Structures are given as C-alpha cells and as structure tokens.
Amino acid sequence: MSEWLTVIGIEVHTQLLTRSKMFCSCDNNYAGDEPNTHVCPVCLGAPGMLPTVNAQALEYGIMAALALDCSVPEFSWFERKNYPYPDLVKGFQLTQYAYPIGAHGKVDLETDHGPRRIGVRRVHLEEDTAKNTHVTVAGESYSLVDCNRAGVPLMEIVTEPDARSSEEAVAYLKKLRDVLVFLGIASGKMEEGAMRLEANISVRTPAEAAAGVLRKRCEVKNLNSFENVRAALEYERERQIAAYEAGEEIQQATLGWDSAAGRTVYQRSKEEAQDYRYFPEPDLPPLRFTAADVDAVRAKLPELRPAIIARYEALGLDRYRAELLSQTRALATYFETALAGGGKVERVANLLLGDLLAQVNERQINLEETTALPAAGELGRLAQQWEAGEVTGPQVKQLLPRLFETGETVDAAKAALGIRVVGGADELLPIIEAVLAANAAAVAKVKAGEQKVMGFLVGQVMKATKGQGAPGEVNRLLAEVLARD
Amino acid sequence: MSEMYELTIEQAAIALRVGAISSVELTQAVLDRLAATEPAVAAFIEPTPEVALAGAAAADARLRAGDAPLLCGIPGALKDLIATRGIQTTAGSQMLKGYRPIYDAHVTQRLIDAGYVLVGKTNLDEFAMGSSTETSSYQTTRNPFCPDCVPGGSSGGSAACVAAGSAFFSLGTDTGGSIRQPASLCGVVGMKPTYGRVSRWGVIAMASSLDQVGPFARTVKDCAAVLECLAGRDERDATSSSRAVPSYREACGRDIAGLKLGVPREYFIDGMEPAVEQSIRAAVAQLEGLGATAVEISLPHTSYALPTYYIIMPCEVSANLARFDGIRYGVPQPGETMWEAYAKTRGAGFGAEVKRRIMLGTYALSAGYHDAYYVRAQKVRTLIKQDFDQAFEQVDAIVCPASPTTAFPFGAKMDDPIQMYLSDVFTLAASLAGLPGLVVPCGFDAASKPIGLQLIAPHWREETLFQVAHAFEQSTSWSQPQNRHRLRVGQGGAQ
Numbered sequence: 001m002s003e004w005l006t007v008i009g010i011e012v013h014t015q016l017l018t019r020s021k022m023f024c025s026c027d028n029n030y031a032g033d034e035p036n037t038h039v040c041p042v043c044l045g046a047p048g049m050l051p052t053v054n055a056q057a058l059e060y061g062i063m064a065a066l067a068l069d070c071s072v073p074e075f076s077w078f079e080r081k082n083y084p085y086p087d088l089v090k091g092f093q094l095t096q097y098a099y100p101i102g103a104h105g106k107v108d109l110e111t112d113h114g115p116r117r118i119g120v121r122r123v124h125l126e127e128d129t130a131k132n133t134h135v136t137v138a139g140e141s142y143s144l145v146d147c148n149r150a151g152v153p154l155m156e157i158v159t160e161p162d163a164r165s166s167e168e169a170v171a172y173l174k175k176l177r178d179v180l181v182f183l184g185i186a187s188g189k190m191e192e193g194a195m196r197l198e199a200n201i202s203v204r205t206p207a208e209a210a211a212g213v214l215r216k217r218c219e220v221k222n223l224n225s226f227e228n229v230r231a232a233l234e235y236e237r238e239r240q241i242a243a244y245e246a247g248e249e250i251q252q253a254t255l256g257w258d259s260a261a262g263r264t265v266y267q268r269s270k271e272e273a274q275d276y277r278y279f280p281e282p283d284l285p286p287l288r289f290t291a292a293d294v295d296a297v298r299a300k301l302p303e304l305r306p307a308i309i310a311r312y313e314a315l316g317l318d319r320y321r322a323e324l325l326s327q328t329r330a331l332a333t334y335f336e337t338a339l340a341g342g343g344k345v346e347r348v349a350n351l352l353l354g355d356l357l358a359q360v361n362e363r364q365i366n367l368e369e370t371t372a373l374p375a376a377g378e379l380g381r382l383a384q385q386w387e388a389g390e391v392t393g394p395q396v397k398q399l400l401p402r403l404f405e406t407g408e409t410v411d412a413a414k415a416a417l418g419i420r421v422v423g424g425a426d427e428l429l430p431i432i433e434a435v436l437a438a439n440a441a442a443v444a445k446v447k448a449g450e451q452k453v454m455g456f457l458v459g460q461v462m463k464a465t466k467g468q469g470a471p472g473e474v475n476r477l478l479a480e481v482l483a484r485d
Numbered sequence: 486m487s488e489m490y491e492l493t494i495e496q497a498a499i500a501l502r503v504g505a506i507s508s509v510e511l512t513q514a515v516l517d518r519l520a521a522t523e524p525a526v527a528a529f530i531e532p533t534p535e536v537a538l539a540g541a542a543a544a545d546a547r548l549r550a551g552d553a554p555l556l557c558g559i560p561g562a563l564k565d566l567i568a569t570r571g572i573q574t575t576a577g578s579q580m581l582k583g584y585r586p587i588y589d590a591h592v593t594q595r596l597i598d599a600g601y602v603l604v605g606k607t608n609l610d611e612f613a614m615g616s617s618t619e620t621s622s623y624q625t626t627r628n629p630f631c632p633d634c635v636p637g638g639s640s641g642g643s644a645a646c647v648a649a650g651s652a653f654f655s656l657g658t659d660t661g662g663s664i665r666q667p668a669s670l671c672g673v674v675g676m677k678p679t680y681g682r683v684s685r686w687g688v689i690a691m692a693s694s695l696d697q698v699g700p701f702a703r704t705v706k707d708c709a710a711v712l713e714c715l716a717g718r719d720e721r722d723a724t725s726s727s728r729a730v731p732s733y734r735e736a737c738g739r740d741i742a743g744l745k746l747g748v749p750r751e752y753f754i755d756g757m758e759p760a761v762e763q764s765i766r767a768a769v770a771q772l773e774g775l776g777a778t779a780v781e782i783s784l785p786h787t788s789y790a791l792p793t794y795y796i797i798m799p800c801e802v803s804a805n806l807a808r809f810d811g812i813r814y815g816v817p818q819p820g821e822t823m824w825e826a827y828a829k830t831r832g833a834g835f836g837a838e839v840k841r842r843i844m845l846g847t848y849a850l851s852a853g854y855h856d857a858y859y860v861r862a863q864k865v866r867t868l869i870k871q872d873f874d875q876a877f878e879q880v881d882a883i884v885c886p887a888s889p890t891t892a893f894p895f896g897a898k899m900d901d902p903i904q905m906y907l908s909d910v911f912t913l914a915a916s917l918a919g920l921p922g923l924v925v926p927c928g929f930d931a932a933s934k935p936i937g938l939q940l941i942a943p944h945w946r947e948e949t950l951f952q953v954a955h956a957f958e959q960s961t962s963w964s965q966p967q968n969r970h971r972l973r974v975g976q977g978g979a980q
Contacts, residue, residue, distance in 0.1 A: 041587065045808045047576070047586070050722050052720065084810060086812055091810065092804050275851055277804075277847065277850035277852075279850055283685075283693045283722075
C-alpha cells in the first residue's frame with residue numbers, strides 16, 4: 001500500500017467575553033438564564049432597528065489578531081451574509097467577509113517531530129445566531145427559538161491547511177485556546193458552546209505533496225472537544241484512504257461527527273452549498289484602524305502562556321511544573337502572589353502543585369478563579385514556615401484544609417489546631433530515649449550498619465511527637481544519641 | 486380669517502401662546518377637516534383621533550407652563566413606515582397588519598419630546614416601493630388637487646394630508662424621491678435631508694444606504710421648523726451625523742442675491758410635460774429676478790442614475806425584507822416543509838412590486854452576477870457623486886424639475902414598471918449622491934395640477950435650500966395656502 005499524507009485546516013468559532021452584544025447593548029452574559037431575557041428590538045431584528053458596533057469586541061478582535069501574529073487592516077467593514085433560517089432573526093448575519101480584522105498570522109507549535117508552524121489565514125468578527133430547540137408537546141412538535149444568543153459577539157479563526165496530523169491539529173487548538181483565554185477575551189468553554197471547532201481534512205500521496213497538489217477535502221462540523229477533533233480526524237483519514245485504495249473518489253462535503261457511533265455523518269455536498277450574496281452592511285460606516293489604534297491595543301496585551309512558562313523555567317522550575325502552574329491565568333497569578341509572600345520557588349511550587357491541588361481536586365474547585373483558595377500570601381507564608389522548619393510536612397497537610405475552610409491566617413490556624421513544632425534537646429531527648437528503649441532490635445541493626453533502619457526510628461520518633469517533631473532536629477539528635485551509646 | 490386648520494405652524498404657535506386657541510381646539514379643527522376630506526383623499530391608514538386629543542390636552546398643559554417648543558400642540562402625521570409605540574405600523578403591507586411596535590422611532594420620539602399631536606399614520610406604497618401610493622395593500626390615496634389622479638409616492642398619504650389640510654405637517658421617507666415627487670404632485674413643500682442628517686432608527690428600512698426621513702409642510706418655513714426638530718445625531722444610527730444643526734428657520738428670509746444656481750441640461754428631457762418645463766424655466770427666471778445667477782451646468786452621468794438605483798436599491802431590499810418570514814410578522818401559511826411555508830407566507834404577504842424588487846436584488850447579488858451588477862453599480866454611484874461634487878465647485882445649488890409630469894391618473898403606470906420608475910428620474914441622482922433636496926410649488930398645469938421645483942444643495946447645506954425656496958415662495962403665489970381654492974376635496978369644510 002502506498003503512503004498517505006494528511007492535510008488539515010481548522011476553523012474555530014469563539015464567543016467573546018464582552019459586556020454587551022455585538023450590535024446592541026443587551027447584557028452578553030446570558031449562560032443559564034431564562035430564554036429570551038437578554039433581548040431587545042435590535043437583536044430581535046425588529047423592523048427599523050439598526051446595529052451599532054461594540055467597540056470592546058473590536059478591541060478584542062485586534063487583541064486576538066496581534067496575539068496570533070496577524071496583520072490588522074487599516075480598513076474593514078461588516079457585510080451581510082444572507083440566508084434564511086429561523087435562528088437568524090434578520091435573515092442575514094453580519095460578518096467580516098472581505099476585510100477580516102486579522103490576516104496572515106501564525107501559531108508555532110512544539111511537537112514530537114520538532115517545531116511546526118500553523119498559518120492563521122484570517123480572524124474575523126461576526127454575530128452569533130439564536131438557538132433553536134425542538135420539542136414535542138402533547139404529540140405536536142414545536143421549534144422554540146431562544147434569542148439570548150442572537151447577536152453575541154463571535155470570532156472566527158481560520159488556519160491555512162498546514163496541520164499534518166490530528167495531533168498537530170489538537171496541539172494547535174490547545175495553544176489557540178490558551179491564547180484566547182489568557183487574553184481574557186474568551187472562556188474557551190467547549191461544553192457550553194462558547195468555543196466551537198471544525199476541521200477539514202484531505203489525504204494525498206508524497207508525490208502530490210511534493211507537487212503541492214491537494215485532493216478533495218471534507219469538513220467535519222460540530223466537534224465540541226479536543227478528543228472529538230482527534231477521533232474525527234483519525235476516522236476521516238482512514239475513511240478517505242480506504243476509499244482511494246478501493247478505487248473510489250472522495251466528494252467535497254460537509255460532515256457531522258457522531259461521537260457515540262465514532263464516525264462521520266454526511267450532511268451536504270459542495271453543490272448544495274449556499275450562495276450567501278454578501279454585500280457591505282449599509283447601516284454601518286466602514287471601520288478604520290490607524291497604526292496608533294493598533295499600538296494602543298498592543299500596549300494592553302497581557303502576558304500569554306508561553307511567556308509565563310518561559311519565565312517559570314527561568315526561575316528554575318522544570319517544564320512540566322511550569323505548565324501546570326500556568327494552566328490558568330488565575331493560578332499563575334496565585335502562584336506569583338504566593339512567591340512574593342516569601343518562600344523559595346521550589347517549596348512554593350511543590351506546596352501548590354502537591355498539597356494545595358490535592359485539596360482543589362477534592363473540593364472540585366474550578367481554577368479559572370482562585371477566590372475559593374486560601375489567600376495566596378498565606379500559602380507563601382506556609383511555604384516559608386515549612387522551609388524554616390516552623391511547621392512540618394504532616395502539619396502542612398493538617399493546616400491546608402482548615403485554611404480552605406476558614407480563610408484565616410496560617411498563624412491563626414496553627415493556634416486553633418494547637419500546632420507547634422517539638423524541637424530542642426529538652427523536649428526531644430526524653431522522647432528519643434523512650435523510642436530507642438522500646439525498639440532495641442532496631443537499634444541493634446542500626447549499630448550493625450543497617451542505615452536504612454534509621455528511617456524506621458525517625459518515623460517512630462515523629463509518631464511519638466504526633467507529627468510535631470522538627471524533622472531536622474529529630475534526625476540530628478537521634479544520630480547523636482545512637483553514636484553516644 | 487383662515488380656518489384654524491389653514492394656519493401656518495408659526496401662526497398656530499403664536500395663537501397657542503397668546504391663548505387665542507388651545508391645542509385641543511386646534512386639534513379638533515384638524516380632526517374635523519380630516520373627517521371632511523378623508524372619504525375623498527384616504528390619506529390615512531389609521532387616523533388616531535384619541536391619541537391626538539390626549540396629546541393636545543397634554544400640550545395645552547405644557548403651553549400653559551411656558552417654554553414649550555415650537556411644535557408643541559401642533560397636529561402632524563407620520564408615514565406608516567415610521568414606528569410608533571403601541572400604534573399600528575404597517576409599512577403599507579399585509580405583512581405588518583396589526584403590528585404594534587414596542588418602540589418609537591427616533592423621529593417619533595423627537596416629535597413627542599417637542600409636544601406634537603399625532604393625528605394619524607399615513608398611507609404609502611408597500612414598504613415605500615412605488616411612486617404613486619398605488620402599491621399600498623390598504624387603500625388608494627387621491628390627490629387633493631385632482632381626485633382622479635395619484636398623489637405620487639411612496640409618501641403619498643403624507644403629501645396628500647398636508648395638501649388637504651388634515652395635518653399641519655407630516656413626515657415621509659425618501660429613498661429615490663419618495664418625499665420630493667409626491668410634494669411636487671400634491672403642491673406642498675417636501676424635503677429630503679442629507680443622508681445622515683436625520684436618524685433612521687425605527688424607520689422600516691427599504692434601502693438602507695439611501696433612506697432618509699424628511700418633512701412635508703405647506704410653507705417653506707414650516708418645513709424648516711419641522712426639520713430643526715428632527716435633525717441631529719442619534720447614537721443608535723451609526724450613519725447619523727454629529728454635525729451641529731443650524732437654525733433652518735433663520736435661513737428663511739436671507740437674501741439670495743449673488744447666489745449661483747446651476748440648471749442641469751440633462752434634466753430637461755424628451756417626454757417631460759411642456760407645462761412642467763415652462764414652470765421650471767419661469768421659476769429660474771424668477772430666481773434670477775431675485776438676484777441669483779443661473780448658469781447651465783452638466784451632470785453627465787444623470788442617465789445612469791435610474792439603472793444604478795434599480796440595482797443598489799433592490800439588493801438592499803432583498804436583505805432588509807428577509808426578516809418577514811411569517812414567524813414573527815405576517816400571516817404564516819402552512820407548508821410541508823419550512824421552506825415551503827416561508828415561500829407561501831412571503832408569496833401571500835407581499836405585493837407584486839415588493840416581490841419584483843426582492844427578486845431583482847437577489848438576482849443581482851447572486852454568485853456570478855454580483856460583480857457585474859452590484860459592484861459596477863457602486864462604481865457608477867461614485868461617478869454620479871463626482872458629477873455633483875464638480876457642479877458644486879461652480880454653483881451654490883442646483884435648480885431642476887422634481888418630476889417630469891404632474892399627477893397622473895390611477896392605473897396609468899401600474900402595468901408598466903419602467904414608466905413608473907421614470908417618474909423618479911429627476912430625484913434618483915441626488916439620492917444616490919446622498920444630497921439634500923427640497924421641492925417647492927412653482928405652478929399649475931392647465932388642469933390645475935401642481936408643479937414642483939426641485940432644489941439640490943451640497944451635503945449638509947440644507948440652509949441654502951430653505952434660503953432659496955423661501956425667497957422663491959415669498960415672491961410668487963404658488964404655495965398651498967394661496968391655492969386652497971384649487972383643492973377639489975373637502976369644499977364643504979372650506980370657507
């Protein structure tokens with residue numbers, strides 16, 4: 001069998017976290033609210049209503065364009081994309097067709113096969129549609145239209161057909177999602193439909209690749225997770241290869257993904273593709289972006305995840321921990337605030353990634369925000385005390401749940417739990433001597449040179465101090481006593 | 486002594502302020518006149534006498550309190566394309582029968598804030614598509630000067646009610662001539678402001694890049710008073726201008742000596758009625774007599790205005806009317822599929838002219854034709870604008886006919902869309918260029934049907950229009966108040 005190469009292009013739609021909708025002043029934060037409560041005559045498409053452009057959405061569009069290394073045009077406008085459907089209240093959707101807010105960008109990936117670059121063809125703004133729900137009541141079927149989503153700002157990001165495998169496609173998507181979320185312009189929540197994924201795929205032979213020839217592609221829509229993207233692309237690659245090897249042709253088509261059945265489903269062919277009859281929206285004057293406008297947005301761009309990871313690596317953390325600590329901007333900020341409160345990088349990072357995240361998982365806390373965590377300064381203080389031997393590892397485990405629950409300071413929690421460190425010869429020596437007396441066999445082994453039994457004795461001493469023995473002191477004094485005897 | 490309904494806005498405003506009359510009395514007089522003329526004229530799809538009298542009572546209270554705006558207590562009418570909260574707004578279409586908006590158009594709100602009195606919603610061509618008001622799906626409006634003839638359109642009801650005396654003023658909309666042509670045919674003053682001068686928010690769109698709201702009145706100064714109330718920035722209309730609004734009434738009375746007026750040679754064509762040409766030529770001579778200089782100019786792309794307009798306008802129409810699918814507006818017609826239900830609903834809800842324009846626009850925007858029609862038409866539109874830009878380097882305003890004919894009989898052009906479209910041949914170019922235009926009565930033909938003079942000014946120079954039109958009006962005897970005896974309706978009520 002011949003070798004087949006894969007060509008993948010990716011389209012992402014993301015809602016933007018603006019205060020109001022794209023072309024009216026309705027509150028954009030509608031998730032979970034009653035249907036048709038975030039609506040006005042403008043987003044309902046009432047006769048005589050006119051759109052006005054959301055300046056915040058434009059700014060978010062420019063932010064995304066810059067973060068994806070796109071050029072921002074000096075001139076743009078919205079166009080009417082005409083098609084009738086009950087979820088489209090005006091009968092047309094406003095979208096940036098000929099003049100997207102960003103073009104010719106790129107995303108660089110690190111892959112197992114080395115660095116890869118995915119070209120970003122365009123970034124454009126548009127408005128979301130209403131949401132149709134189909135229900136049956138008393139045997140009659142109804143379609144219900146919820147216009148809360150109608151007119152929500154939507155950004156579409158389209159790549160060049162540059163991805164060469166499903167892994168690359170997913171790596172691109174993860175990186176893109178990070179960019180959007182770290183810019184603070186999108187939630188990245190695929191399960192809520194706030195971020196929607198589509199991918200088109202074709203296969204070709206190495207000879208065709210060398211000649212720059214592309215075969216017919218199929219577009220897979222309705223992919224609502226990275227795993228679905230991977231599975232759908234894998235399935236579709238195998239389906240196309242099998243077809244070609246059986247001497248069949250692939251027709252350019254739009255497909256859906258049936259994740260339960262694990263296969264793509266035919267939706268429509270290219271011949272059935274609609275003619276959208278685009279033309280510039282006459283109700284909106286053209287948009288003009290000066291270099292100063294773009295620079296003003298550039299100056300506001302926050303630090304993105306790759307830069308944060310690099311900074312953490314420079315602090316001496318390995319890549320794995322740097323990535324974990326920057327999984328959300330909120331967590332990264334939390335980590336840095338804790339660091340500022342004292343404590344060494346290693347200690348704070350390990351405390352955060354170990355004991356703290358264990359609590360986070362147990363309590364099912366969402367790390368998009370850190371309000372449910374202990375104050376970051378207190379975490380830093382805890383790390384500092386641990387470092388200084390003022391608390392012990394077991395005590396840290398004891399303290400953390402309380403810090404989550406009460407929100408009090410480390411010192412207050414220690415006082416409340418009666419936590420202190422048993423240290424100094426006065427307190428520890430009697431305990432050590434009692435432990436040695438009770439474990440004569442172990443003592444004999446240590447003296448015979450079996451150093452690993454030393455750990456057992458340390459454990460027994462710690463147990464006797466109810467976990468409050470200062471570990472350094474315990475080790476030092478135990479060694480002293482054994483050497484003395 | 487004139488009847489109360491015959492006063493000018495300024496006269497009525499003074500009478501209201503000195504306490505000679507109340508707004509309730511004034512409004513009642515207009516409602517009586519409306520009752521007397523409406524059986525013959527049928528200008529209103531829905532008169533609103535109760536709203537009017539309630540508004541008048543409120544206006545009287547405000548007048549007594551002092552400091553009321555000029556239009557306070559003055560009865561006016563709105564084209565039924567302009568949204569009125571809680572009051573049926575039909576666009577002349579069955580598609581919107583019974584539709585009561587939950588919002589007032591920006592212009593409606595401006596008039597409400599000024600304390601006007603709404604006497605009713607006026608008839609129009611369906612969705613403002615027509616030049617005779619005959620495509621209305623509700624009724625046939627008659628020309629008060631000639632009941633066998635059309636009032637023009639699409640703002641025919643708004644022109645006819647002001648001519649007949651059943652409103653002191655009215656608002657119309659002008660996309661390709663829909664204020665200026667009916668003003669010409671009904672012998673009243675009508676003006677289309679510069680595109681962007683008046684907010685379109687709440688005005689049901691026909692062609693968004695062309696639509697503009699403007700006033701009808703019986704005198705130039707009344708017209709100026711109404712535009713002053715309407716003009717200015719509205720944040721909800723991104724195409725509305727934030728330029729300061731000058732006092733248009735102050736422009737009325739300014740000397741026109743030294744002004745340079747252009748007479749475009751392309752506006753005197755074969756097929757225009759001789760009486761119209763004679764009246765326009767006489768008007769030009771009259772203006773010269775007042776000290777203005779008239780020079781012949783050329784607007785070389787004039788003949789392309791009509792085909793250009795009939796590409797751009799239907800393209801925008803095809804999108805603007807897509808929302809009328811039977812789900813929220815109109816009477817839904819059942820179908821086997823959603824698409825069949827859409828088609829049947831739109832087939833039943835829209836009239837022939839609306840369907841013609843939707844199909845023209847859909848075709849012109851389709852893949853393979855888009856560049857040949859829509860893109861080409863936009864380029865020609867630019868050339869037409871440049872014609873005017875060059876002309877206005879030489880002249881302060883352009884003087885020309887508003888319509889090639891006087892009012893024509895019912896049915897004369899309904900079977901021939903091209904003939905109907907040619908009715909707007911003198912108004913389309915200024916619309917495409919976004920320029921302000923004003924029509925002032927300038928004569929009558931042998932059958933006593935009115936003739937209008939069109940004045941066109943550079944962008945934002947509405948003042949020039951009022952200045953020239955007022956000077957003309959004051960030095961001639963063609964205005965509606967001086968020609969009431971020619972009205973052929975409501976004689977029982979007239980003294």
